[in-house]
Amino acid sequence: MAKRTRIIEGMWDCSSCGTKGILARHKKCPHCNNPRELTGQESEFDFGDTDAATGKSLREGVTDEKALELANAGADWFCAYCGASNRGDQEICKNCRAERGTDAKALQEEADPGLPPEQPAPAAPKKRGALFKVGMVLGGLLVFCCGSSIVYGIWSSMTHETTGQVVSTDWKRTVYQERFTPVTLEGWADELHAQSSRMPVNGAGEVAGVQNIRGCVPRQRTTRKVADGTERVCSTKHRKTACGTEEKCHTRNKGNGFKEEVCEDVTKYCDESYEDCRNETHYRxxxxxxxxxxxxxxxxxxxxxREASGGDGEPPRWPDLSVSPEDRLRREEKYTLHIAYDGGKKNTTFEPKTEQEYLGWKKGQQVSLTVSNGGEVKQIVPR
Incomplete structure (x- = not known):
């Protein structure tokens, strides 16, 4: 798009006599004839207001040829010997005729800060890209949470050694009398195979059997998902779309009381609402x-x-229970050590697997424990 360029002239105030609004083309105050550099205003110019939306100056552009020549002469410089202000295209000081040296102070051309930036065109919609960004954010949060959990998990799994004492021991033994009893059961037809039963001898050698299969009726065995129609689901979304053009301007301070303003028409983007619809399949x-x-x-x-129990040095024994030849006995046993550690502040239990292992522990016996920072007892050994 075509660019439109114009020169904006600034104004300065004389601090010697108080005259205000002096055009930048005048290097001296038209009333008191003091040079601008002696008033302390050599780089302070008022360029007027700008339009907040476009950045365009509300002041008229310069058309006077001499003023335009002065604007294009380059940034002003100040003589290192007498301090006089000179045009940028002059190499000899107009006041003391000294040559312009590297030590001469000079103003700089620079873009003005604070102007509204050109509105960039919206990126082409990429659903996967948007989802990827959301995924990255959620993934970052997940990584942070998981990282914290991992750190805590590592710390809590670290172990330390401590000492304790067996404060008591106990045991419990149970003998069950069981009889091979006829029962009526249910099963799926494809899993049932007829088989004769066989009674146990001295509590062993039995076969349960599958006999007299009957009353087979359809029953619900499981479920499956089946499509049950579709539904159109819509949601309102928003996007940026081109909606014409708008003027945008930016300026450059030429360092001599003038600014160069460049304006161009750029694409304008507006918010647009639209319906995003999709068909959702329902299942039952x-x-x-x-x-x-x-x-x-x-x-x-x-x-x-029948049960029997005891502890603290009493040897384990089985309770008496007699059975008929067709019955059987089933035995269960449980051994428990009660241990205090960390000076009696904490307690735990340990269950030996066999009678022989249980008898290897005594009340009052000292033990060494391996405990995690999370409080889990990993190992107990006698001292």
Whole structure:
């Protein structure tokens, strides 16, 4: 798009006599004839207001040829010997006729700060890219949370050694009398295979069997997902779209009381709402049926049981329980050590697996413990 350039002239105030609004083309005050550099205003110019939306100056542009020549002469410089202000295209000081040297102070051309930036065109919509960015943000949060959890997990799993004492021991033994008893059960037809039952001898050698399969009726065995129609779901979204052009301007301070303003028409973007619609398939659970049957079989069932318990040096023993030849005995045993550690402030238990292992521990015995920072007892060994 075509660029439009114009020169804006600044104004300065004389601090010697108070005259205001002196055009920058005048190097001396038209009233008191004092040079601008002696008033302390050599680089302070008022260029008027600008339009907040476009950055365009509200002041008229310069058309006077002499003023335009002065504006294009370059940044002003100040003589190192007498301090007089000179045009940028002059190499000899107009006041003391000294040559311009490297030590002469000079103003600089520079872009004005604070102007509204040109509005960039919106990036082409990329759904995957947007999702990727959201994913990156969520992923970062997840990594932070997971990282904290990992650090805590590592710390809590670290172990230290401490000492303790067995404060008590106990044991419990149970004997169950069980009998091979006829039962009626249910099962899926494809999993049932007829088999004769066999009774146990001295509590062993039994076969439960599958007999008299009957009453097979369809029952719901499981479910499966099936499509149940579709629904159009819409949501309102927003995007940037081109909606004409707008004027944008930027200026450059020429360092001599003038500014160069460049304006051009750029694409304008507006917010647009639109409906994003998609078809969503709905599913329902559909039952899957299969024949389920009743059949006869046998199971071991408890008739009675007896318990015995003790501790702190008393040897473990089994309770007495007599059974008939067709019955069987089932035994369970449990051994427990109660341990205090960290000066009695904390307690834990340890369960030996066998009677022999249990008998290797005594009340009052000193132990060494390996404990994690999270409080989990990893190992207990006698001292």
């Amino acid at each position: 659970d559909e039952p899957v049926y299969a024949p389920k049957c009743t059949y006869d079989s046998y199971q071991w069932k408890e008739v009675t049981h």
